[in-house]
Structures are given as C-alpha cells and as structure tokens.
Amino acid sequence: MWNAFLANLEKMFIEVRRYYFNTISSIATLLIFFYLLFFGVKAVGGPSINLSSTLDGIIVGYFMWIVFIFSFQGVAWGIIEEAQRGTLEQVFTSPIAFEYQMLFRMVSEFLFNNVFLAIPLMYFAAFTTGRKIGFDLATLLYLMIGGTISALGIGMILGGIALIFKRVSSFIQIVTFGSLSFTMFETQSLWHRLLPMSQASSMMRALAIDGTRLHQFRFSDHAILWLVALGYLSVGFIVFRAFERRAMVVGSLSQY
C-alpha cells in the first residue's frame, strides 16, 4: 500500500513538472479570479468594508473553495483523462483496488494543493491586498484535512459517475459552482453545516479572523466536522464501488 501511495505521489509531481505550462496558468487563473472577486466586493462595499472582516472572510473562503474543488475535480478529471489515454484499464488490473489508487491520488493532490498552492497563495493574496491573516498552523492543517476529506467523498461520487458516463464536464462545473455556497458564505444553520466543506470553512474563518485555535472550538464543532468528513467519504466509497461494478458489468471502463 505504501509503495502504491508513493507511486501515485511521484506520478503527480512528475506530471506537474511535465505539464508546467498548465500548472502555471492554473495558478495565474486562480489569482486573477481572486483579485476580480476581492476588488469587486471592495468596490461595491465602499470604504467601510475595509474595516470589516468580510474581506478576510473572502480570502479564506476563496482558498478553501480552491482546496475543495481541486480535491474533487482531481478524481473526476483523472478518470476522464485516463479513459481517453487508455491507461484506466491498466490501473484497474492492479491487485490493489482502484478506489485505493484514487484515494492515494487524492491524498497526493491534497498535499500538493495545500502545501504548494492554497496556503502559499492565500498568504500571497493577503499580502498583495494589504490584509493580515494570522494562522495557527496546527489548527489550519487540522481544518484542511477535516474539510478536504468530505471533498474527497464528493470526488469519489463524481469519479464513479465519470466511470459510467465519461463526459461529465458540465456536471463537474455545476458541482464546482454549487460548492461556492458551501464554503464562501457563513451560516449557523445545521443543514448548511452538514454540507461538504461547509463546517470546515466556517471554522477556518473563525481561525483566520478571530484567531480561534483548535482547543477553543466547541465539541459540537469538531463532532460535526468529522461526522461530515467521514460521512461523505463513506458515501463516496459506496457510490464509487457501485458505479465501478456497473462499469465492469457493462464493460465500459475504457470506452470514451
């Protein structure tokens, strides 16, 4: 299992390097989109918004959203690309089940997306917009992991759908934009907090804006965070297995 994880991690880094233009243009797109959003809100809000926490919330919310979409999109796009290339079946012939390979890829991407993209970009964005965000690193990582696990569950569901239908890019886009509401907007409603990443985003805002640390959150906050994370991951696994089995019955693994 460990070798399989390392193999997936190494492959991800190789591809990031080989497809460097794509990597650089994704970073540029993320920043441009962020500045449009940030300065758009600032222009509409007027001078008083500079003193409020809304702008800091936007920075945190935006980068949480990025972690979220990168996590779930990675799986679905990965399956689509592999089906196109012809490598999907080859990965399926491994004695280590495909869902574990997907999980290893998602964890690899999570590490990369957080360590090399989201966290540095968040600091960069805060710095270039004149905002100051204070983070306790342990709390930040805890929330990132808790939040991303639920996103991985969504990724598994999308990946399963991609195994059967292959062309699911429009559906992925709908989920991507729908997910904005999970992460960007603060709410106290329990139903909203049960949505993937929503609870993690809410706790992340408390960390970024009020400096709330891990031990200062209520027990119910932790409980909801992990209930949501494990719930979505379990559902993701079950749904993925069902779609995978269906694809094997109809023989559609490699068809694109």
Added chain:
Amino acid sequence: MIEVIDLLKLYPKRNSKEKIKAVDHVSFKVEAGEIFALLGPNGAGKTTTIKSICGLIIPDFGEVRIKGFSVLKERPKALAQISAVLEGNRNLYWRMSIIENMRYFSGIRGKKLNKSRALEILESLGLKERANQLVHSLSRGMQQKAAIAVCLACDTDVLLLDEPTLGLDVHSAVEFRSILKSLKEAGKTILLSTHDMNLVEAVADRVAIMNRGRIVVCEEKQKLIDVFTARAYKIRLVCSEESKKRLRELGFNGWNENGNLIELQVNLTSSQKLYELIDTFRSNNIEIESIEKEMVNFEKIFISYTRG
C-alpha cells in the same frame, strides 16, 4: 496456470431488450510456461475474454482462475499473478519516461522496482539507452516494447498481451516475435490475442480460434498444422471442356486454369478420401497429371475455421 471455465458474457443490444453473446460458454486452460494464442475475427470475443481474465469485465456466468485464485472472489490474489498489455502503446503515460512508467506501474501493484532491475529489463528489450526518454517521443515499435517492459517490471509469471503487434512495421513485428520467444525461455506464461497469423505461427504453442463468441478449435499449433497439411492437396488435371463440365457436376467449383490444365485445391479428411477422389476422376475419364501435398500456413487454417 489460467483456467477459463464456461465463461458467458452478454451485452445489451442498442435500443433493444435483446442481448448479444460476446462470449458464449468459453472454456480453456493455459498451462505454465506456454504461449497460448487466442485467435478470431473482429467481434469474436477475444478482447472480452482477455478483459474477463484481467478482472475488467464481470462475466454473466462462469469464472476465471489464475494459479487457482478466482478473479471474482479472490481478486487481489488472482491479479497479483498477472500483468497485461491491453491497449498496446496506449496503456502508457506518454508524458512520462519509460523508466518512470515502469516504476509507476510496479508501484501501484505494491512493488518497489529498483533501478538496476529496471535497467536489466530494458537491456533485455534493447531499450536501455532510451530509459529516460518520454514515451510520446518513441516510435510505435519502441512504445510497444516499452509496454512489455512495464509488464515485466510488474514481475509476474503470467503476461496477457492483447493485439501486441497491432500497427507494427515488419521489422518491429519480427523483433517482437523474438522477444516473446525469449520471454518464454525465461519461464513466462503468455496468453496473447491477435490477428497476426505470422506471430502465431512463429511463437505459439497452443491455439484457440474463436468465432462468434465460441471456441471453434483449441489445439496444439503443430497438430493443427499437421492435420491441415495432411488434408490439403493440389491436384493438376488435364481437362477437356467436357471434363470441366463433369467436374462441375461432381461439385468442384473453383480452380486455376491454364489452357487445358487445371489446378484444384482440395481438403480431405483422410488419405482414403484421396483414393476415392482418384477413382472418381478415373471413372469420369479425367486425366490426372500430378498430385501434391500442399504446404499449409496458419492463415488457411484460421480461414477454414472462421469462414461463414
């Protein structure tokens, strides 16, 4: 080594409730250390059979066992015994080098491939100098060899090769045959599905010919060739127009003609039939100039089993 037992795979017909039998109760065994060729025209069910062996397709009935492990019930153990080249050169990551592909595919099987072993494999395939070259920059033949290298990096006793010579030029195809022979010498068991009769003739130990989802013959290659060679005759006759008319009446329809000399190709089930045929020609006053046993190639055997 590989046992395919009563395999049945049905696919739904488009816009219909009917189902097509892609594989129709197929059974065969591949013994350790042999090269077993699965032949058949397009749509015969070869690829579905191979994919069922790899666990990529769940059959409607029957099962596949690899070294005694059921692919359906003991999937990890069964798949740990085999590695496959399924889509020729498409089963590699084109923006990764050969050695990176080898490392990745052995890694996802839980194995760590050390560099010296990787280079040893590449050397045996004549690819050592290209170890760090990206797959997309290799020729088709090289890519096919790289796919075999990846297979070997997985370090299994059984290799499944689906259409391994598809799209290869003559030189690469010839080279590929010698690679398969050396793999057999190294103790590998190889199941290959192919349209390439020259490959089958050159390397296979046993052959199963599939047609319309069924196995129509499963036999040692040499036995098949011997049987067909024993049956195939080329008979030259000196014929008048009257004799030709007689021949048609006797059921002979096609022949090569050169003036009053005609050449018939006949397949006979036994040498007794040959004597009966000679008697028929004599009694009909058809003069026999010569009779030759015909050399049979595998293409003829294949066509005779899959025609109609």
